[in-house]
Amino acid sequence: MRPSTALFALAASSSTVLARPGAWQYTTDLEIIVSLSNADKGLGSRTGFLQGQRQEQPPDNSKGPFKTVNILVGKNVKNKDIRCKLIAPGGQTIKARRGEKNIDQTFGDGLKGEWAFLEDSEVESIICDPTFKKGDGSGNGGNDGGNAGGAANTVVRVVLSDQATETGVAFELDATKRDELTIKPSTIFSAIEIQAPDDVKDKLRCQIEDHAGKFIVAKRGKNVDTTFSDAKKGAWMFKDPERTKVAKITCDPAFVANPIGA
Structure with a gap:
């Protein structure tokens, strides 16, 4: 009950x-x-x-x-x-x-x-x-006084969002090596933003797939691609398709820009 x-x-x-x-x-x-x-x-x-x-x-x-x-x-x-x-x-x-x-x-x-x-x-x-502890998965120990460890940030945050429903969800992956995350069927998204550590902001790229295994194409400014970087330039808007569910996120230091015709 x-x-x-x-x-x-x-x-x-x-x-x-x-x-x-x-x-x-x-x-x-x-x-x-x-x-x-x-x-x-x-x-x-x-x-x-x-x-x-x-x-x-x-x-x-x-x-x-x-x-x-x-x-x-x-x-x-x-x-x-x-x-x-x-x-x-x-x-x-x-x-x-x-x-x-x-x-x-x-x-x-x-x-x-x-x-x-x-x-x-x-x-x-x-x-x-009752078994949950302060700092479980937080990276800073959950201390109110802050993190004095000074350890390098090895996490990339991938934020999926949709303006129509005002929904935004953040995922965290390893920024130092290839990392994949499977997402359960859920919300429809229309944008992706990569928030990478400072030392790899211009290099680390991620890609996303729909439930058919198709790579989602997105656009930022004049750039149209299937791999997405931070570069301090904000979100990429889905182009093909413009709104869809996301089944998988992959971030990999080996990924390179894969521009396609706009």
Whole structure:
């Protein structure tokens, strides 16, 4: 049973529960609430999770796109350090920021408020798990004070977006070698932006395929190509086809420009 659905629906419709706020408060105090929001679009979702076990649920009310997530740990929950993660429709884990340098893909309460998505995104699934740790997959240890490690950045971010639906989803791949990522069938996109480390901004290129295995052609300025670079010049707009689902992303230092006639 999905406890959040039953409890929130009951709170909204039952005079018995509204007349007994103490009972409702007690239930909330034993839960972890994951609150998603997008104030610009008036979207919001509150999903409740029980303590002491791994649980995965879709967001209540709406899948977004959202801008922020807030983890609210009830005062009677024993594990105050419980963390949750968000999964986008393509199957990738959503990353968010709290503070100037604290970027992570698992989110805790810590009485520090909301986390802001790095890119607006729909949320397909929410997972709360007592085994999740601060800094899981973040690259900076999830420390609020920032990353003092000084390690070179070896990650390239590939951002797929669609202006018509105002959707943007970021994927991360290895920038030092050939790396491939298969995407589950999901959202239709119309643009790709490569955000590469400074030392390979002009060299590293990526390509994308649709579900038929066809390379997607995109255009940036006068350049039309099937491999795409950062070069500090922004997004490439899909040309053939102009909007489509993406099945696979490949980034490879061996890729070179492959211009085709506009």
